Amino acid sequence: MLEAADFTAFTLTLKLAGVSTLILLCLGTPLAWWLSQTRTRGKSVVEALIALPLVLPPTVLGFYLLLALSPTGPVGSTLNSLGLPSLAFSFSGLVLGSVIYSLPFVVQPLQTSFVAVGRRPLEVAATLGAGPLDRFLNIVLPMSKLGYLTAIVLGFAHTMGEFGVVLMIGGNIPGQTQVLSIAIYDHVEALEYSQAHWLAGLLLLFSFLVLLTVYTLNKRASFLSGAGP
Amino acid sequence: MIHVDLSLSRAEFSLKAQFELPGSGVTGIFGQSGGGKTTLLRAIAGLEPGAVGSLSVNGRCWQSESIFLPAENRHIGLVFQEPSLFSHLDVRANLVFGSDRGKDRKKNNKAPQAAVLEHICTTLELGSLLHRDPRSLSGGEQQRVAIGRALMASPVMLMMDEPLSALDHRARRTLMPFLEKTFQGLEIPVLYVSHSTEEVARLADHLVLMEEGRVTAFGSLGEVLGRVDSPLNEVDEAFSVFNCTVNNHDLPHLTSLISRGGEVLHIPRVDINTALPVRLRIRARDVSLCLQRPQQSSILNVLPAQIVDISEKIRQGSRSIKLNIGGETLLAKVSEYSVQLLELAPGQQVFAQIKSAALMT
Numbered sequence: 080m081l082e083a084a085d086f087t088a089f090t091l092t093l094k095l096a097g098v099s100t101l102i103l104l105c106l107g108t109p110l111a112w113w114l115s116q117t118r119t120r121g122k123s124v125v126e127a128l129i130a131l132p133l134v135l136p137p138t139v140l141g142f143y144l145l146l147a148l149s150p151t152g153p154v155g156s157t158l159n160s161l162g163l164p165s166l167a168f169s170f171s172g173l174v175l176g177s178v179i180y181s182l183p184f185v186v187q188p189l190q191t192s193f194v195a196v197g198r199r200p201l202e203v204a205a206t207l208g209a210g211p212l213d214r215f216l217n218i219v220l221p222m223s224k225l226g227y228l229t230a231i232v233l234g235f236a237h238t239m240g241e242f243g244v245v246l247m248i249g250g251n252i253p254g255q256t257q258v259l260s261i262a263i264y265d266h267v268e269a270l271e272y273s274q275a276h277w278l279a280g281l282l283l284l285f286s287f288l289v290l291l292t293v294y295t296l297n298k299r300a301s302f303l304s305g306a307g308p
Numbered sequence: 309m310i311h312v313d314l315s316l317s318r319a320e321f322s323l324k325a326q327f328e329l330p331g332s333g334v335t336g337i338f339g340q341s342g343g344g345k346t347t348l349l350r351a352i353a354g355l356e357p358g359a360v361g362s363l364s365v366n367g368r369c370w371q372s373e374s375i376f377l378p379a380e381n382r383h384i385g386l387v388f389q390e391p392s393l394f395s396h397l398d399v400r401a402n403l404v405f406g407s408d409r410g411k412d413r414k415k416n417n418k419a420p421q422a423a424v425l426e427h428i429c430t431t432l433e434l435g436s437l438l439h440r441d442p443r444s445l446s447g448g449e450q451q452r453v454a455i456g457r458a459l460m461a462s463p464v465m466l467m468m469d470e471p472l473s474a475l476d477h478r479a480r481r482t483l484m485p486f487l488e489k490t491f492q493g494l495e496i497p498v499l500y501v502s503h504s505t506e507e508v509a510r511l512a513d514h515l516v517l518m519e520e521g522r523v524t525a526f527g528s529l530g531e532v533l534g535r536v537d538s539p540l541n542e543v544d545e546a547f548s549v550f551n552c553t554v555n556n557h558d559l560p561h562l563t564s565l566i567s568r569g570g571e572v573l574h575i576p577r578v579d580i581n582t583a584l585p586v587r588l589r590i591r592a593r594d595v596s597l598c599l600q601r602p603q604q605s606s607i608l609n610v611l612p613a614q615i616v617d618i619s620e621k622i623r624q625g626s627r628s629i630k631l632n633i634g635g636e637t638l639l640a641k642v643s644e645y646s647v648q649l650l651e652l653a654p655g656q657q658v659f660a661q662i663k664s665a666a667l668m669t
Binding site (some may be wrong): 200201202204206209213222224 | 354365379380381382383384385386390392394396409459461
């Protein structure tokens with residue numbers, strides 16, 4: 080059966096996924112909106128950068144993050160000189176890593192659904208007296224409901240399953256940086272197969288339910304096929 | 309008054325429009341597809357950020373060198389070719405979207421929203437649709453909601469971009485009377501973009517002609533249509549509009565009409581009984597001239613006329629001739645050969661044979 084440490088890892092993972100998803104939505108919304116509206120050439124560069132975590136091995140991302148966050152790295156030394164604690168091997172560091180790692184899973188469905196709204200409803204709303212913010216809140220957001228659902232679920236689930244980045248920058252501190260995937264790894268290393276089974280099964284079930292929800296609610300088109308909601 | 313002096317350059321298209329219109333009535337913006345009508349309308353609506361120049365409507369400046377009022381502050385109602393209803397809102401929420409916005413407008417508009425909504429629902433027969441999902445409506449119904457939504461915002465100007473052209477023939481015929489009803493008694497100016505002579509002949513009081521991004525003529529409907537050098541002659545689209553009233557249905561298979569000048573005209577029987585004025589559209593190519601009244605002719609309508617003007621230009625071997633029939637203007641397209649043979653000249657009394665005339669109902 081599961082030990083207290085496993086539960087701690089479980090709740091820590093949920094907390095990490097929740098916090099990261101919230102931050103991702105706040106960052107992803109303006110970013111996806113800008114990408115859906117802009118016609119500048121720099122757009123492709125930004126899109127490629129955001130999509131990088133899709134193809135890079137997580138360990139590569141984790142390695143660079145570790146270098147950046149270390150006391151001698153650019154981020155770490157800046158934080159140090161400001162008298163702030165280092166982000167490496169901390170929960171905040173994990174959140175930072177997760178946000179970068181899961182960014183494409185939030186930005187892409189949002190961007191697709193913003194593009195799908197089209198210009199016309201916004202033009203109609205403008206002629207009816209709605210300003211830019213009004214148009215975004217009352218036309219774009221409600222018309223992008225499915226896009227947001229996809230973004231939230233994928234962002235959350237992807238963060239939950241993260242391993243390589245965490246391993247590189249988080250270490251394995253119970254209650255602080257030991258997440259589910261690491262705990263499973265530890266159990267296997269220690270030949271505690273029954274506990275590994277429990278945790279792995281839990282994660283498998285959770286992931287399946289999450290994806291099932293997305294595909295059921297988002298019947299019209301899946302983000303993975305690129306058609307958007 | 310509406311003052312327009314706008315221009316816009318794109319890679320393969322440029323718009324240059326300069327004209328003035330009275331601040332009320334329906335203005336048809338007429339021209340071939342790709343002539344820039346829609347771009348002009350969008351520029352007036354404030355939806356073309358690239359448009360430069362000046363624009364004022366009934367004393368309010370919408371655009372000048374230093375001012376560009378965004379669309380949301382122009383207080384217009386714009387009906388697009390496609391109904392473009394908000395799919396996440398029901399019909400009622402679509403209708404009140406505009407009237408819920410713009411506080412300054414609410415101050416001017418004393419009538420409570422409910423009363424306005426009821427009036428518009430009656431005019432456009434929307435009462436039974438209020439709680440429907442817009443996607444479940446037919447094309448014609450959707451366009452009626454779109455018109456209602458534009459009117460609900462109490463706009464200072466109503467603009468329509470080919471509101472009938474995305475509909476099938478039947479839906480178009482059903483929607484037309486709604487447009488007429490809407491325009492009747494409307495105090496605000498209406499800009500109506502169309503490439504259909506029928507819609508223009510039926511609905512417009514004023515006309516702006518456009519070709520390749522340029523305004524080629526503008527003025528009252530009769531004035532623009534009556535010009536012998538009208539660009540409409542170039543595309544063989546020239547026509548005249550006769551304002552008539554229905555007289556009787558005494559003759560078999562015929563309906564008789566009386567023009568404003570007192571002339572009696574006959575058209576194939578139409579089941580219509582109204583005391584309101586109706587419009588007849590007569591194409592220039594359906595009008596021919598005789599020096600004497602023909603005694604035995606299959607042509608029903610032969611009216612005494614006086615030649616007012618003859619075009620200098622000969623197009624496809626024909627000249628266009630402007631006639632005065634009891635104060636009304638009629639254009640005829642006559643071959644140059646006949647003009648010379650009959651020695652036609654301004655001032656001359658002739659008879660105009662009208663081969664066909666279409667009642668605009």
